[in-house]
Amino acid sequence: AELSLLFADKRLIASYELFKINKPQLALTTLTKAEKYLEEGSVIEKNERQKGLDTKSFLFTLATASLKHREVIEGMLNIVPDDIKPEVIKAEDYSRNVYKECRDALQSQGVSAPENPFDTN
Numbered sequence: 001a002e003l004s005l006l007f008a009d010k011r012l013i014a015s016y017e018l019f020k021i022n023k024p025q026l027a028l029t030t031l032t033k034a035e036k037y038l039e040e041g042s043v044i045e046k047n048e049r050q051k052g053l054d055t056k057s058f059l060f061t062l063a064t065a066s067l068k069h070r071e072v073i074e075g076m077l078n079i080v081p082d083d084i085k086p087e088v089i090k091a092e093d094y095s096r097n098v099y100k101e102c103r104d105a106l107q108s109q110g111v112s113a114p115e116n117p118f119d120t121n
Helices: 002-020 024-050 056-076 085-108
Strands: none
Touching: 002 024, 002 056, 024 056, 024 085, 056 085
């Protein structure tokens, strides 16, 4: 799970850099892979938790990372070509869903999740 998170973070930054140098298709592919790695980390963590392992620390880290991914993607929207923006926004759903899963898992264990600055409720 930690390795998946590392891959997700590295691909996210690579995607941002690719958008900056005007390689939008490669950047989008890289972004999508980044977010799928983030989701994979969540799935692996859930499997470990179901085995009875204490994953609270990693859950908190993953929740924080998912919020950071969302922040970076929001920032990317300023440099993304208009025709690609809908797909970038769709990729953002991965980080949104990972955060929700982590938040719920942490709360079920009596631990507060990191505050979500994107939550307008």
